[in-house]
Amino acid sequence: xxxxxxxxxxxxxxxxxxxxxxxxxxxxxxxxxxxxxxxxxxxxxxxxxxxxxxxxxxxxxxxxxxxxxxxxxxxxxxxxxxxxxxxxxxxxxxxxxxxxxxxxxxxxxxxxxxxxxxxxxxxxxxxxxxxxxxxxxxxxxxxxxxxxxxxxxxxxxxxxxxxxxxxxxxxxxxxxxxxxxxxxxxxxxxxxxxxxxxxxxxxxxxxxxxxxxxxxxxxxxxxxxxxxxxxxxxxxxxxxxxxxxxxxxxxxxxxxxxxxxxxxxxxxxxxxxxxxxxxxxxxxxxxxxxxxxxxxxxxxxxxxxxxxxxxxxxxxxxxxxxxxxxxxxxxxxxxxxxxxxxxxxxxxxxxxxxxxxxxxxxxxxxxxxxxxxxxxxxxxxxxxxxxxxxxxxxxxxxxxxxxxxxxxxxxxxxxxxxxxxxxxxxxxxxxxxxxxxxxxxxxxxxxxxxxxxxxxxxxxxxxxxxxxxxxxxxxxxxxxxxxxxxxxxxxxxxxxxxxx
RNA sequence: GCGGGCGUAGUUCAAUGGUAGAACACUAGCCUUCCAAGCUAGUUAUGCCGGUUCGAUCCCGGUCGCCCGCUCCA
Numbered sequence: 001x002x003x004x005x006x007x008x009x010x011x012x013x014x015x016x017x018x019x020x021x022x023x024x025x026x027x028x029x030x031x032x033x034x035x036x037x038x039x040x041x042x043x044x045x046x047x048x049x050x051x052x053x054x055x056x057x058x059x060x061x062x063x064x065x066x067x068x069x070x071x072x073x074x075x076x077x078x079x080x081x082x083x084x085x086x087x088x089x090x091x092x093x094x095x096x097x098x099x100x101x102x103x104x105x106x107x108x109x110x111x112x113x114x115x116x117x118x119x120x121x122x123x124x125x126x127x128x129x130x131x132x133x134x135x136x137x138x139x140x141x142x143x144x145x146x147x148x149x150x151x152x153x154x155x156x157x158x159x160x161x162x163x164x165x166x167x168x169x170x171x172x173x174x175x176x177x178x179x180x181x182x183x184x185x186x187x188x189x190x191x192x193x194x195x196x197x198x199x200x201x202x203x204x205x206x207x208x209x210x211x212x213x214x215x216x217x218x219x220x221x222x223x224x225x226x227x228x229x230x231x232x233x234x235x236x237x238x239x240x241x242x243x244x245x246x247x248x249x250x251x252x253x254x255x256x257x258x259x260x261x262x263x264x265x266x267x268x269x270x271x272x273x274x275x276x277x278x279x280x281x282x283x284x285x286x287x288x289x290x291x292x293x294x295x296x297x298x299x300x301x302x303x304x305x306x307x308x309x310x311x312x313x314x315x316x317x318x319x320x321x322x323x324x325x326x327x328x329x330x331x332x333x334x335x336x337x338x339x340x341x342x343x344x345x346x347x348x349x350x351x352x353x354x355x356x357x358x359x360x361x362x363x364x365x366x367x368x369x370x371x372x373x374x375x376x377x378x379x380x381x382x383x384x385x386x387x388x389x390x391x392x393x394x395x396x397x398x399x400x401x402x403x404x405x406x407x408x409x410x411x412x413x414x415x416x417x418x419x420x421x422x423x424x425x426x427x428x429x430x431x432x433x434x435x436x437x438x439x440x441x442x443x444x445x446x447x448x449x450x451x452x453x454x455x456x457x458x459x460x461x462x463x464x465x466x467x468x469x470x471x472x473x474x475x476x477x478x479x480x481x482x483x484x485x486x487x488x489x490x491x492x493x494x495x496x497x498x499x500x
Numbered sequence: 501g502c503g504g505g506c507g508u509a510g511u512u513c514a515a516u517g518g519u520a521g522a523a524c525a526c527u528a529g530c531c532u533u534c535c536a537a538g539c540u541a542g543u544u545a546u547g548c549c550g551g552u553u554c555g556a557u558c559c560c561g562g563u564c565g566c567c568c569g570c571u572c573c574a
Contacts, residue, residue: 006567007512014511014525020565026547027565087574097501104501104571177501184574204574240501240572248573302574392537413533441527445535450525452535463533473534480535 003319008385009245011395015454017041017381018246030242030250034377037454040405040435042253042377046232048284048402049255049371053230058276061268068228068257069221073209075234076190076200084345085208085338086304087185087201094179096154098167105168107179112157112165113149118142120173122166123154140171155179186236186250202236207368209233210258211338215350225352225364226261226269232373244320246378253373258334260364262357266333267309269367274312274331277369281314281328284376285400286383290317292325302332308365309333316379328379329371336363384455391480392445397455398478401497406456407434408494411447413463415440423462426472426490434494452477458497460490 012018017038021031034042052058053068060066082088094107105125112123113133122140124133134144157165159178166173186202189195203209210229217229232255242248261269274293281291296311311332315325340363343350351361384397401407410427412419420440427438437456439447444461451459461473471484474493485493 009566010511025564029565085574095501099502184572237573243567304574392535411534415532417533419533443532443534443536443538445532446537448535449537459534461534465533475534482534 002322003382003385003387005245005319007395008319008381011385011453012038012381030239030248032246032249037405038377041380041399041403042373044403044405045284045376045380046253046255046373049280049373050230050232052280053228053255053257057228061272066226066228067223068230068259069217069223071210071213071217071229071231072233073206073213073231075203075236076188077203077209077212079200080345081208081212081342082185082201082204084341085211086341087204088183094155096179097177098170099175099177108153108155110154110168111151112154113137113146114152114157114161115149118149119164120166121161121164123168123176125168126153128168140166184237184239186238204237205235205370206231206233206254206256207258207334207370208338210256211342214260214339215348218352224356225354226259226265228257228259230255230257232256244318244326246374247318247320247326249374252375254370255373255376256368256370259367259369260352261367262354262362263336263365266335266365266367270309270312270331270333273367273369274314277329277331277371278314281316281376281379284380284403285398286316286379290383291315291328292317294325304332304334304337307337308335314371316375316382318379318382326375327372328375329369332368332370334366334368336365338366339363391449391452393449393452396452396477399455399457401457401494402499404455404457405435406437406451406454407498408458408460409437409439409447409451409456411439411444411459411461413444413461415442418467419462419464422466422487426460426462426487430491430494433491434498448475448480458494 013020015037016035019033019035020027021033022028023033050070054070057066057068079088095104096107096110097104109126110123111126112121114121120140120142122136122142124136130146133146137144162176162178163174165176167175185204188200188202189198190200191198210231213229217223233253234251235254236251239248239250242250246252259269259273278291278293282288292315294313294315296313298310302311311330313327314329314331316328317323318326320326339350342348343363351363354360354362380399380403381397384399385395386398387395399405408430410423410430412423423438423440427436430436437451439450448459455477457477459475461475463473465484466472466487470487472487472490473482474485475482
């Protein structure tokens with residue numbers, strides 16, 4: 001039975017994983033807030049990534065651990081950053097829409113045949129051949145004589161003239177909308193006075209902050225190429241169409257690592273990181289069958305990856321993409337595009353002097369595993385969501401113990417007996433090490449059901465036997481099976497399970 | 501951005517041009533020695549703005565949000 005996203009969205013809200021942002025004002029398209037449990041879940045995924053990248057990075061192909069250092073750069077950088085990176089300019093072209101055909105044109109790609117006396121001015125794509133223009137003039141019942149008209153680029157015409165313009169694919173004038181700016185970057189202003197000079201941008205990717213600090217890290221951290229710089233943080237894109245819950249939102253969180261290496265070794269490192277990253281997603285609980293690795297076709301490559309080895313995605317089969325897949329992480333070969341661009345625009349030397357290669361001086365190539373943290377959270381939730389009509393809750397979240405927001409619940413079997421003090425003591429002890437819940441109210445079945453719904457893997461129940469022989473019941477979420485273990489072994493038991 | 505659908509409690513759903521109901525959740529109490537989310541009670545809703553009307557949750561317009569398709573997606 002296919003999972004309905006509606007059920008997941010409502011569970012997320014009902015249990016405090018994810019809320020619509022500014023909910024009491026009716027929400028805001030493309031923004032979401034993480035509730036108490038969603039925050040724990042996101043932090044768990046984030047911390048695991050940081051550990052795998054920075055604290056205990058993998059063993060490299062040569063048998064030695066690779067070197068990766070962390071960074072936390074500013075969300076707002078000098079706006080020249082985004083000129084150099086290609087984000088300003090590339091996607092800020094004004095577009096006009098045709099109200100009739102719903103087609104969209106770049107304003108500067110259209111030329112208009114203007115004439116003082118005419119009240120209908122046909123527009124054409126700038127590359128349209130003259131003989132085709134003549135044909136169309138005939139169809140429109142206009143004199144087929146180009147000398148009567150002047151070719152004017154649409155950008156040169158005032159908006160008042162648009163009423164006279166006949167769009168490239170229609171017969172009547174007045175269907176073109178006024179030009180709209182189409183920039184995916186959020187704009188803001190630094191300082192209290194707003195002007196063009198103080199315009200700045202919220203970063204559309206965390207990567208550039210890493211490139212900006214390449215030299216600083218190199219000069220301060222005793223790293224040698226090949227090495228990596230890792231960063232986790234918010235990024236912002238004014239998506240045309242935010243869709244699919246938190247999958248495409250306008251504010252999201254990335255986990256990016258830029259791996260700097262010699263151009264000749266780029267292929268080896270891209271293969272290496274692709275495998276490492278796929279293993280990561282499996283380790284946090286995504287099943288083999290729901291993950292796919294897909295190479296980008298040439299025509300979908302980003303501007304920075306046009307040359308070189310291209311990009312491979314790690315994709316997940318979300319309920320809303322099924323039977324297809326949605327991107328979770330891209331492992332791109334960014335070549336030396338970014339450092340070179342920043343060298344040109346900043347005038348700073350960013351080449352690396354490599355003593356291990358006879359002091360060869362070169363701009364390192366970059367392999368970039370760039371993952372969506374918030375997309376990862378969604379994948380974890382979708383993967384964990386399990387319908388089970390044989391249990392009171394009807395559904396449970398099958399998180400791995402390591403990812404689960406709550407690792408265990410401590411439940412006194414009877415709420416007002418001497419079970420409560422023992423449970424409280426255990427709770428106080430366990431919470432030093434793990435996020436755990438103490439739940440006293442209502443009968444035991446309700447409490448198990450509640451924990452199932454938020455994906456708590458273990459419940460420890462204190463009963464009369466605990467008083468008699470110092471044992472507690474462990475109830476396992478997926479199987480609902482119970483076993484008894486010694487009260488003083490509970491912490492160790494949990495510690496053991498967290499490793500899985 | 502376009503087209504279509506939908507907005508009633510925390511969630512899932514009822515109903516009505518004139519007092520808005522239920523289930524579950526939540527809170528309190530009871531009961532309970534392990535799935536009994538059992539019993540009792542209680543809190544909580546017509547997205548927002550405007551129009552028509554004596555009266556609008558219902559009809560109309562706008563707006564915001566969600567879903568589906570297209571478009572877009574550095």
